[in-house]
Amino acid sequence: MGNQKPAPASRSRFFIVSIIFSILTAASISQAQSEIKLYGQVVDRATGNPVPRALVYLLDLGKYAISDELGAFYFTDIPSGQHQLGVKRIGYSQSLPYAINIDPANPTHVTIPLDTNPITVPGQDITLKKSSEITIISKGNRTIVECSRGELGSIERVVDRLPELELVQSGTQKLLRLRGSQTNAVAIMLDGRIQNSALSSQGDISTIPLNSISKIEITKGGDYKSSGLAGSVNFITGSQIDNDHLQSSAERGSFGFESYSLGLAQRLPARINFDLKDSYNRGDFQFRDPRDSLQSRLNNSTHDLSLFGGVSPSLKNARLDFKGRYFKRNAGVPGPIFQLTPEAISNSLEREIYLIFEKDMGVAYSVSAVGGLSSRDITFNSPQTPTNFVAYKTRFEERARDLKIGLSRKRLLDTYISWRFESLKGFDYIRPASAFGQRKRLLNTIGAGTNIPLPKFVSFIESATINLGLKREAGGNSDIFWGPSGGIRISTNNFGVDFSYSRTRRLPDLTDLFWKEDVFATPNPDLRPEKAQGYETGLDFHSARYGLCDIRLSHYDTRYNDIIIWRRWAGDKYTPVNLSKAEIDGSEISLSYRPFDGPISIFGNGSFIRPLNKETSPVHHNKYLTFRPIGTQNGSIEFTHQQIEIKLSGRHLGRRYITEENTKSLPPVDLLDFRFGYNFNIKSIVLKTGFSVLNLGDKRYEILDRQPEKPREFRFELTLSHFGGLI
Template sequence: MRRLLLSYAVSLGAALAASPALAQTAAPPPPASTPPEPTAAITETVVTATRIPTPIERVPGSVTVIDRRTIEERGYQTVAEALQTVPGVALIQAGGPGQQASAFIRGTASRHALVLLDGVPINDASDPNGAFNFGNDVLGLEVDRIEVLRGPASALYGSSAIGGVINIVTRRAPRDRPVEVFGEAAAGSFRTLRLGAGITGTVGEFDYLFSIRSLSTRGSDATASRFTRNTGERDGFWGVSATARVGWTPSDRFRAEALLNWRENQGGIDNVPNDDPNYEFDDRRWTGQIRLEGRPLDVWTTGLRIARTEDRRRYTNLPDSLSRATTDDLFRGRRDSLDWGNQVRLPDMGVFDQSLVSFGVSAEEEEVRQASGSPTFRTTVDATQTTTAAHAAYQVRLFRRLDLTAGFRNDVPEGFNSAATYRLGAVLQIPEVSARVRASYGTGFKAPSLYQRFGRIGTTFQGNPDLRPETSAGWEAGAEFDLAVAGNRDFATLGATYFDNRITGLINFNAAFNSLENVDRARIKGVEIAATLRPARWLTAQLAWTVTDARDARTGDRLARRPEQTIAINASVRPVEGVTIAPELLIYGRSREGAFASYRDNGTSFAVSRDNKAGTVFNLVGTWQVTEPVALFLEGRNLTDSRFEPANGFQIAGRSVLVGARGRF
């Protein structure tokens, strides 16, 4: 793989540039100290949905953008907290900070969500299923936005993008300032301390960003308090991360950029039905990329990106009065990737305008080194896997109101047949009634993980190297309307989307439980309803309501940990200049728990699947912009002290309050 990367780099280096598919080159202006009044007329550009910078109203799919202003206004301090309000996303966390948090996008499995950091995949290759732990990443001040694309997207990004893609985008350096310093400090309940600082700017042809953030907390007991033998043991958390970016833009036709991100988390692990005070984890990840962007011709943008991500997770447990168990588990995962992408703008012809063609090739190598479990029941993986792919897409606007897109990708993973995927979409603007109608159809796939192909558990289990990729086919259709009331043209935006997805070849145990097979199927359908109300300049309210029916296609049983309904209600109230109050109400419907995953109050498990109870969480954040660069904030979470259990046996943290300040100079 290293020789392959080198040959690609040499042969394509003259082409320069990483395509806009990888990131936006243009630096957006820094956020205003006093946010502007919201308006439906604001056009937002996203990259994740089409791999080409595209205004969000022209994207033929469901996209949600959580920008920096929203993150600060609502007090989100982790990626998991931010995703809880996204339509179609069910975020289920089994434990406190740093512990497993899974995102089920439109009812698909947690391993069917592909996560990117500035366009680089960061799903842990050493995870047995290739899933991403959303409980690990703290939202530092260097994060500019999170783009969430829902629906099959393998035609854009390859493996894992069956449910959707989540792209965490870091902030860009301001073009007009040589130095900008930013920072934050907050403290509160559970002995929580949150710190962050950074510096960014542009000096001549060079720009830079350096930031560091940390979060520490004594934590709370995530093991449900209803268990009669609950010890009340708190599981603390400490995490630190740093980001560095350096860019060089000698002309408007060329840019070179290097990005490095590192984080390490340590903490205790909750368990059910009996907690273990000595069970701890250490989780490290670093990811880096070098990206070149160039425009050899006015109509052609081309680019090259080389990236690496490494994960190291260790879990340890020493004997104590409650358990004589000893654990020392180590997981190591590595992913090297190369991506060459191009974008060509075609000339306008009659009713055809804004035509764009994109194409490229990529190569990726994954490596896993794992050793976990007891000496007599040891799980091991020692394997590598290489994948190459080619992709192409076309988008065009007809009659200045109909946007059409088509994309195709062919992935060739080492050891099994290629996976060809495609995506078609359309957006029709109907300005006469201030409406937009969207529809799309796409296919997706999830390649077997290295554990699923080559893992061993003593002499009782052997992975299956002949596994096929899990595949899906899904469609969606929806409409969005802008409503004017009493002369207010931006009074409301209402929208609804229906989605339907069928997944085949799901990997599960064989009948003898000594290996894995492609044996399961799933049928998922649902509705996402969204509404934004702007009745006054000082008030904005948002509703996201999702109804999901996710079932095993063979048995008709509901899939585990997919809430039947989720509702998120947010508001931004500005009673006086410089003050913002942001209440948030999260409502979770009942969800299914698998057999032996549901526990009675006495700690014994049920032998059959059970329903997990519904729950409600209320958060409230207040921000006061004291001066142009400085703001004070007060964050209250779970103010009703709900004991809701997103996963049976694991309850959310109790009532907490955090007070702090942030500034930019």
């Protein structure tokens, strides 16, 4: 990759930078007219710890703000003089109104202490810090999911309510597909740190400590601070556990399914907390597939041990978290099917440690740093059998180090620089000459973005903002890449409309480039990075007149260049190649409705997608890309009253083509699931029972060719939770 750049590309980049500079200059003028007038922090009176997500409001002006993770808040455009300030937070007593004076020349600072106030009902202890509600907010190309720490439970609760996401089960892994993308095109992050494997470029959701998650940020496409060709999903952990608790669960079901887990979430002195979970799943089964062939799956088991913890020292006007994660999996490989045998085993061990630092530097500026170390070891042992004619005994070692430093001026400019070093080392104990060896690469990214408030053109507009960003990616033996992004959003009392644009790329996998040739695969060291650019337009509606109602409609179009697929080229041998072009466009709709704030909740979403190959070859041009459903729709109705929970959910999975020429496909399928639950509360102990029917209609179907899914299943579950922990 030479250093010379074509002149048109240089002019294009100069033009982009000029636009960003001009907008930032305009933003600086806008900022001068909207300076911070009041700022401060909400703290716990007894401990002095920050109180996040508190509602801070000005009684006489009708303005409000929500405190961040540091308990910090601020207001702009407040007239000079005396005002009344109040604070509310669930689990705390409401503060008395504070009389504050706003100086026209200097910003006013205030610290507001709150007293804890748990709510009690005769015969029961209730803590409102723990809520089963999941809040989803979609604006532009970003979706925010918020929940109390410990309540997320499973990623399915989120995926079922978001049309842009599809959960893909691959062996023991749970992967995410974003708007028809390949699973390796989605960057999976934990507290802003990349979790994708250097071996496959995929991010396994099942290794994420979901019980520690309090927020998920989903970016569709890209922006100046996120990675991923199709977008990113960032899982954010809470700084502190809301409630100490010990939880044990057991589940049994059809086809020999059994699952057991034990979890502990505990706070220790010096603001130390951890989540520990040990789980075991097994499900050897036998049934007849859609072709009336008898299918057996033996050795279908996983044993996971996960530990996630952190230390959060108390600092003034700053946040410092030391966090660590340990994950170990011993798994069987279900078979027998082609190239898989029940005698095979797969083991993985993941470890990471990292820190998060944030500090306010006066009224306007803040600095941040996130960095750490991570490792992943994967072993696979598969002896030769009648269904597996090539034996394997391999080990791969992944290592990564990263650091990201940010500097922000509130409401004006956010900048950062990051470095990531990753390496992959492979061993082959049967054929040492075919071992992968060791490969390394260093990646560097610089990004900047701004969010500019626009003037309100008409009185009914509540807010109007424009955001712009630009990032520069280098490293990985590839040319420098410039990724502009931007969007605009206009909101009224009930409606919102937005438009967003982004340009992204993804480097080829190390294995695609350097895999040692064998009987099934040939590497391609000449692969080019994948690139994409796309836009989204959206309209949303919110109302509380006849119950809580949220509706969003959106249309998107993403065009890919040099997208990488594995193509058969000699018998059963495959090699990765760059497609010249591909296009994925479609529309989405999502709905949530709770009539009259009653016990019934209705959720629905639909994705209508066209993933097309745009190669010039007539054999492949305008053919559907393989293994992507041509649209999916989900819907559910839930009834929750006191201790009773009833849920009926349905899913439509569109046609999936399994050959590039579209000569063979898997038919659409409609699935229906049912669940009934009953909860018992005895002081600090909660007992949850559940009965589920999966695939209620007993449909025979396949997600992948000749890998049939199970027919109707029955499952029983029992979960016992003790709030208060062990210590």
